[in-house]
Amino acid sequence: MKVSMxxxxxxxxxxxxxxxxxxxxxxxxxxxxxxxxxKRRTRAGMGLCQGKTCGLLVRGILARTLxxxxxxxxxxxxxxxTRPLKISVFEKKRNSGSKLR
Amino acid sequence: xxxxxxxxxxxxxGGIIGAFISFYLAREGVxxxxxxxxxxxxxxxxxxxxxxTIHNKTIGKDMDLAQESLRLYRGxxxxxxxxxxxxxVGGMMIAETEEEADRLKERVKAQAHLGIRLKWLDQxxxxxxxxxxxxxxSGASFCEVxxxxxxxxxxxxxxxxxxxxxxxxxxxxxxxxxECKNGKVVAVRIGSRRxxxxxxxxxxxxxxxxxxxxxxxxxPIIPRRGMLVVSEPIPPLVRHFLTEASxxxxxxxxxxxxxxxxxxxxxGVGFVIExxxxxxxxxxxxxxxxxxxxxxxxxxxxxxxxxGVRFIPSLRKISxxxxxxxxxxxxxxxxxxxxxTEVEGFLMAAGQEGSGITLxxxxxxxxxxxxxxxxxxxxxxxxxxxxxxxxxxxxxxxxGCSKMPRCKAPEILRNEAYLGVRRNxxx
Numbered sequence: 001m002k003v004s005m006x007x008x009x010x011x012x013x014x015x016x017x018x019x020x021x022x023x024x025x026x027x028x029x030x031x032x033x034x035x036x037x038x039k040r041r042t043r044a045g046m047g048l049c050q051g052k053t054c055g056l057l058v059r060g061i062l063a064r065t066l067x068x069x070x071x072x073x074x075x076x077x078x079x080x081x082t083r084p085l086k087i088s089v090f091e092k093k094r095n096s097g098s099k100l101r
Numbered sequence: 102x103x104x105x106x107x108x109x110x111x112x113x114x115g116g117i118i119g120a121f122i123s124f125y126l127a128r129e130g131v132x133x134x135x136x137x138x139x140x141x142x143x144x145x146x147x148x149x150x151x152x153x154t155i156h157n158k159t160i161g162k163d164m165d166l167a168q169e170s171l172r173l174y175r176g177x178x179x180x181x182x183x184x185x186x187x188x189x190v191g192g193m194m195i196a197e198t199e200e201e202a203d204r205l206k207e208r209v210k211a212q213a214h215l216g217i218r219l220k221w222l223d224q225x226x227x228x229x230x231x232x233x234x235x236x237x238x239s240g241a242s243f244c245e246v247x248x249x250x251x252x253x254x255x256x257x258x259x260x261x262x263x264x265x266x267x268x269x270x271x272x273x274x275x276x277x278x279x280e281c282k283n284g285k286v287v288a289v290r291i292g293s294r295r296x297x298x299x300x301x302x303x304x305x306x307x308x309x310x311x312x313x314x315x316x317x318x319x320x321p322i323i324p325r326r327g328m329l330v331v332s333e334p335i336p337p338l339v340r341h342f343l344t345e346a347s348x349x350x351x352x353x354x355x356x357x358x359x360x361x362x363x364x365x366x367x368x369g370v371g372f373v374i375e376x377x378x379x380x381x382x383x384x385x386x387x388x389x390x391x392x393x394x395x396x397x398x399x400x401x402x403x404x405x406x407x408x409g410v411r412f413i414p415s416l417r418k419i420s421x422x423x424x425x426x427x428x429x430x431x432x433x434x435x436x437x438x439x440x441x442t443e444v445e446g447f448l449m450a451a452g453q454e455g456s457g458i459t460l461x462x463x464x465x466x467x468x469x470x471x472x473x474x475x476x477x478x479x480x481x482x483x484x485x486x487x488x489x490x491x492x493x494x495x496x497x498x499x500x501g502c503s504k505m506p507r508c509k510a511p512e513i514l515r516n517e518a519y520l521g522v523r524r525n526x527x528x
Contacts, residue, residue, distance in 0.1 A: 017379075030257065030261065031140065031141065031270065031272055032140065033140065033272075033273065034140065036140070036143070037143075040140075040142055040143070040147055040253045040257070041253075041257055043379065046379070046381075047334070047422075048333055048334070048422060050422055050423060079397065079423050079424055079425045080397060080423075080424050081421060081422070081423075081424065084333055084420035084421065084422050085421055086417065086418060086419070086420055086421075087330070087332070087406055087410065087416050087417055087418075087419055087420065087421050088410070088417035088418070090330075090403055090406040090421065091403065091406055091407055091410065091417075093400075093403060
């Protein structure tokens with residue numbers, strides 16, 4: 001997906017937290033060099049989907065802005081759970097291999 | 102760095118402590134360079150609760166420090182309140198048993214003269230003040246002046262503000278050495294680069310002892326790991342910054358903690374919760390000496406969550422979206438190291454452990470006062486590194502506490518629900 005490099009882009013990159021491309025450029029100007037750095041400054045990637053939707057886009061914006069390859073941009077550290085889980089799920093002890101509904 | 106002249110001061114560590122030091126120094130017109138081995142607000146300040154707590158402090162020890170710090174936050178909030186998300190939510194310590202209630206009531210009495218709007222709430226009053234709480238709690242102490250901020254946002258806002266007043270910054274610049282001559286700091290090295298300066302501030306928190314070793318000083322700071330659970334954003338549920346009464350024991354007496362029969366207590370789990378401006382709940386907490394690994398341990402998370410639903414039953418229906426942990430800088434006497442050391446120009450500003458957010462402003466202020474020669478807001482004698490004589494340092498610092506183990510693969514990551522998550526155990 002092509003992402004425009006217009007500086008005043010109001011295009012929303014992180015849908016969960018409604019972070020625009022312009023805010024991401026601002027974060028890079030503020031010193032962000034990694035996906036986590038953008039996240040900490042803008043909240044992009046902190047929402048419900050935890051960066052599943054915007055992570056690659058942010059990485060791409062960083063790459064193009066910093067004139068690097070996407071693979072040279074450090075992605076954020078994924079943390080459990082892989083999807084939102086009701087807190088009650090964590091109350092019981094589970095043996096490895098058991099399925100979580 | 103484009104500047105031709107050397108900085109008067111170099112702050113090592115770009116978390117909230119380093120940010121506050123830089124903020125105050127910039128205000129005083131001191132030419133400062135802020136360094137971090139990584140990005141700013143990347144470590145402890147990005148993995149902690151945002152509470153500014155006063156009534157859990159100890160009179161004669163850190164109470165005055167905390168009160169002054171809160172005053173500074175209030176003053177700042179006029180200028181930067183929105184950016185740091187400063188909110189005066191008030192703080193409650195919740196008693197589960199009659200015994201805890203009695204102890205909290207004593208604390209309220211003992212602190213009555215401090216003017217911190219502290220009062221005891223019985224069960225009925227506590228539930229009126231915080232309706233989400235479980236019906237069977239014994240009561241709570243309520244301190245209206247306590248507040249909350251967003252530590253990450255605050256760090257960035259302070260640095261931005263200081264930059265406007267001339268602060269130089271260089272993230273992703275690991276300090277590899279500090280040069281001294283005749284017992285005085287003369288330069289800081291970043292790889293092959295050498296930056297001349299006469300003042301180096303050690304705000305490296307969890308890694309402060311590594312920095313201090315560069316000037317041949319032993320600083321007894323070791324990492325203490327705490328885990329957090331973040332929820333999906335929800336409508337307003339938690340009105341105040343909440344902690345349970347036994348949190349104090351866990352923070353202050355690790356030896357007592359480690360000898361407990363209760364697994365929850367051994368893992369240092371004590372209920373803490375806040376609702377952020379974004380609407381998410383940040384639930385904690387735990388305290389473990391686990392070296393420098395910041396991985397997530399399943400059993401600890403389980404205890405945190407069980408403790409959470411014990412105090413706020415409706416938590417069960419809310420979803421968790423992220424589990425992570427952060428390292429905090431622990432000192433043997435639960436007091437930070439602020440101020441001069443035997444190396445002239447090398448100042449300490451680290452070791453606030455779980456009170457980093459609360460004590461950040463006063464730390465920054467005191468350091469800037471030392472640098473400019475102004476009268477210190479609070480005499481720093483109590484916080485000097487020299488309070489640990491060399492004999493105390495030689496005595497095994499870790500006696501009574503378990504040795505720092507290599508972290509085992511977190512059991513939580515073996516569960517099927519977490520398949521596909523890339524393991525990142527190596528802190």
